Amino acid sequence: MPPFPRPFFDNNDWFMPIILGSKPAIDLYETDNELVAEANIPDFNPDDISISIENDNLIISGESKEENEEERKGYYKKEIRRGSFERMVRLPMPVDEDKINATYEKGILKVIMPKAEEKREGKKIKIKSK
Helix, strand or coil: CCCCCCCCCCCCCCHHHHHCCCCCEEEEECCCCEEEEEEEEECCCCEEEEEEEEEEEEEEEEEEEECCCCCCCCCCCCCCCCEEEEEEEECCCCCHHCEEEEEEEECEEEEEEEECCCCCCCCCCCCCCE
């Protein structure tokens, strides 16, 4: 008999969604005048997402809280988790931090960063909800 009665990483383990999906997917692409980042962040309130530029890195973080622990009663299985994430993506060129625009629509966060000639200091960006 093996030392454990079932595999350690079983499909029914409560922590598997955390391991598999703890960081949102991000696409980063370039147009003639901008860098654009799109992140798949469904079911978040834009007010709970933070965006900043620090040391030529785009940093996106967020936190989703479960409002009422009592709602868990009666569940047979609960895979939808609340928690936090942080993604940091190195930018391939300087961006104009004063002109960055961020929108959130249908679970997609879009950050439009105009290209800049010179490196600038870090800045926090406000998200507009559509």
